Structure formats: structure tokens, C-alpha cells
Amino acid sequence: MKLRAASAIGFILLSLVTVIFVSCQSDAEVEFQRYYSNGGAIYQARCQNCHGAHGEGLQALIPPLNDTTYIKTNKPALACYIKNGMKGKIVILSRHFEGEMPASDLAPVELASVLSYISNSFGNKLGIVKSEQVEENLKGCK
Amino acid sequence: MKNFIGAIAIILLWNACKFNGDHKTLPILGKKQAVTKTVDGKTTTDTVYQTIPAFKYINQYGDSITDKRLDGNIYVADFFFTTCPSICPVMHRNMLNVYNAFKDTTGFKIISYSIDPQHDSVPVLKKYADKLGIAGNTWWLLQGTKNETYQLAKNYLVSVQEKNPAGEYIHDGYFILIDKQKRIRGTYEGTDPKEVNRLIDDIKTLKAEPGETKVQ
Numbered sequence: 001m002k003l004r005a006a007s008a009i010g011f012i013l014l015s016l017v018t019v020i021f022v023s024c025q026s027d028a029e030v031e032f033q034r035y036y037s038n039g040g041a042i043y044q045a046r047c048q049n050c051h052g053a054h055g056e057g058l059q060a061l062i063p064p065l066n067d068t069t070y071i072k073t074n075k076p077a078l079a080c081y082i083k084n085g086m087k088g089k090i091v092i093l094s095r096h097f098e099g100e101m102p103a104s105d106l107a108p109v110e111l112a113s114v115l116s117y118i119s120n121s122f123g124n125k126l127g128i129v130k131s132e133q134v135e136e137n138l139k140g141c142k
Numbered sequence: 143m144k145n146f147i148g149a150i151a152i153i154l155l156w157n158a159c160k161f162n163g164d165h166k167t168l169p170i171l172g173k174k175q176a177v178t179k180t181v182d183g184k185t186t187t188d189t190v191y192q193t194i195p196a197f198k199y200i201n202q203y204g205d206s207i208t209d210k211r212l213d214g215n216i217y218v219a220d221f222f223f224t225t226c227p228s229i230c231p232v233m234h235r236n237m238l239n240v241y242n243a244f245k246d247t248t249g250f251k252i253i254s255y256s257i258d259p260q261h262d263s264v265p266v267l268k269k270y271a272d273k274l275g276i277a278g279n280t281w282w283l284l285q286g287t288k289n290e291t292y293q294l295a296k297n298y299l300v301s302v303q304e305k306n307p308a309g310e311y312i313h314d315g316y317f318i319l320i321d322k323q324k325r326i327r328g329t330y331e332g333t334d335p336k337e338v339n340r341l342i343d344d345i346k347t348l349k350a351e352p353g354e355t356k357v358q
Contacts, residue, residue, distance in 0.1 A: 049232045049333075058235050060273040099273075102227045 032116070032128045039117025042110055047118075050101070055122030063090060063097045066122035075119065075126065079111045079134045080141035108134045166347055168319075171326040172299065193324040194297055199255070199284035202267040207253075207282055209324070216348055217251040218341065219318045220332055221295055221302050223258035224270045229315040233332040234274060237281075237317065243342050245280045249322075250345070252281040255294065257302050257311055259285045299329060317341055321348055 050062045057064035065071065070092050071078070085103035089096065106114065108131050115129040172192030179186055198208045218240060222230040237252060244250045256262035262270075267283040295302045295313075302313040319328035319341060328344050330337040 049228060052235065058231050059238075059275045061270070062231060100225070 028128075035113045035116035035128055035130070036120060038110075039113035039115070040121075042106070042114045043117050043121075046104060046106070047114065055118065057092075060095065060097065061099060063092045063095075063099070064122075065118050066124070067092045068124050071119060071124050072126060075115075075129075076137050076140070078115055078118075079108075079129075079137045082106065082111055082114065083138065084141060108138065111138075167351060168327040168344055168348055171329065191323075191325045192297070194320060194326075195294070197286070197290065197294055199286040200264060201282040201284055202264060202271045204264045207284060212251060212253075212320075212324075214322055215249050215251050216322060216345065217253055217320050218345070219253050219255065219298055219320060220316065221255050221257050221291070221298075221300055221313055223256050223311060224262050224266055225258070226311070229313075229333050233315050233317075236332055236335055236338040238274070238276075239335075239338055240317075240342055240345070241276060241281050244345060245278065247349075250280065250349075254281070254283045255291050256283065256285050257288070257291055257295075257313060259288055259291070299326060319344055319348065321351075 051057055051065050052062075055065035070090075074081075081101065082104055083106060086101040087099075089098045091097070112129050112131040112134040115134065118124065119126040119129055170191045174192070175190045177188050177190045179188065194209065196209045198206065201207045218237075220233060220237065222233060224230075234254075237254075241252060256267065262283075262285055264285060267285060271277075271281070271283055292302055298316075298318045300314045300316050300318065302311065304311070306312055315332040317330045317332040317338065318326060319330070321327050327348055328341065330341040330344075332338065
């Protein structure tokens, strides 16, 4: 009987710790999770057909999104590419691509979400991309 | 009680296995017609199934391709266009699995009809084929006339339509399996990898079908 009581107390304690831990998840973490999961849904609906469920692309027709160097170095330009479309030669993982991505009608917050998703999937780990930052980047579109 | 459940489980399993046995045959789809013939005073009734009619196209190598070139072949058909922003990339990502499974098989072909022949000329189709990583004569990308293609699509039970105001073509993503007698033996949602695995299984079944010899 004692053992039961002890394990019950243990269970309650553990639950408490979990609750505290979860609620202590920082606001930043929550914000990231929101962007990331919204971005995942947008990716599935608007990008996955072309770029693939694992960001693998399609042969030499559509470039992959798993070249961490490319995504990292071009991060400020990505919002422009996705909003206005992209055309011309690019090199990704030493493979050459010359295709055309159509423009999209995504709002800045949606662009931020989908960028947060791809920047933290397929091997990328670049942290959150916020809506304000996207709006800033869009001003610099060529 | 335990025995009872066990017995049911065995019956269920046994039945499930029956479906996967060697005797699975694919259905014959499309319109059917009963044709009654009288030969030597004997009247017989045959079922005549819908078949793919004659057609004439050009492939990515600039070769003329008619239905005759597919005589004696099992083939899979789909409808696409090279600049398709929506379902075609995923269709052809999945079709590559079919291609890789059967590219060294004689008597098997894949044909993709372009529904945008104005843009998808022979050089455009060739470039697309190269980028897709396909070579040889297993998978043909075909350019024809728009009218013919739209009519032909109906015979494959596929729906394609003119460009909508947004400049997109609305079309089905089905893969259609055709037997050596040019009858429709299966339709598969080309955007769904599971459906495409079913297609790969069905091609194996069809290849093994004893009746799969040219009649007439």
C-alpha cells in the first residue's frame, strides 16, 4: 500500500514537473513552433508537388531544398524568389538547374512561415524567419 | 471462445491470401457491348470492350508515333505539359518509379501526351526528357494536335480542359494501364505513391496474364 502511495505521489510530482516545463517553454519557442507548423502546411499545399516531401527536388527539373549552404547564403533573397518566382541558371550541390518557378500570392506572414519551415527542415537549421524580416527583405527584391 | 476467434482469424487470413494468389485478374474497364454473330448457323454472343482508337503523334526524338507502334505492348498513358506548375511534377516523380521498374522490359511503354502542344515542341520535350533523366524508347513524350489529344483523353477516361482564366490547364492526374488489345485495365491516381505502387503490381499481373496475346 505504501508503495502505491509513493508511486502515486511520484506520478503527481512528475506531472507537475512536466506542466511546469511545458509552460516554461519560452515565448520564442512557441512563436517558432507556430511559424514552423503553419509553414509545414503551406509547404505541403504549395511547394511539395515540385520540391518533394523531403525537399529532394525532381531530377534536373526542380532543385532540392536540402543544400544547406545554398539556403544559408541566399536566405535574404528567398522571400523574393518565392513571391515573384525564379528563373535562370542556378547551381545547387554542384548540379546545374535552369528552370522556372512560378510566382506565388503568399502574404509576408505566409512567406515567413514557409521560410521558417524550409530553413529548419531537410537538414537546414537556421532558426525562425519572422514576418517583419520578410517584409524588410521584400523591399530589396530585384 | 479463444478457439472461435482463432478459427475466424484463420478463415479471414485464408480469404485474404486468396486475393493475392496467382489467379488475380485485372478488370476490363470502359464501355462494353454485346455483339451477336452467326457463324455456320451457330449464334454466339461476345462482349466487345472499349479500346483506344488510332492516333498519330511525334515523340521527343521527332519520330512519328502511331497506335501501331504500341501493338503487342502493355503501356501506361498520362496527360501532362512541361510547364505544369501543379500536379505534373509529382506525377512524373511517381512515374519515374514505374519507368525504373520496367525500363529494361520489352513490350512495355509509357506514353505522356502533352496537352499544350503549342509550347511543348519536340526540342522542348527532348529537353524535359533529358532533365527528367529518361533515355531510350521506353517512355515517349508526345506532341500532337490539341483537338486530337482532348478527344483521345476521353477514350482513356481522362478529363482535360482548355486553359482557365488563370492560365492553368485543369486536367486529371490519372495513369491509365492499357493491355495488348488496347483495352483499359486500370486507372491510378498518379499523384499518390501508393496508387502508383498498385500500378506497378498490376503491370506484373497483366504481363503474366495468359490471355494477354493478340487476338484476331
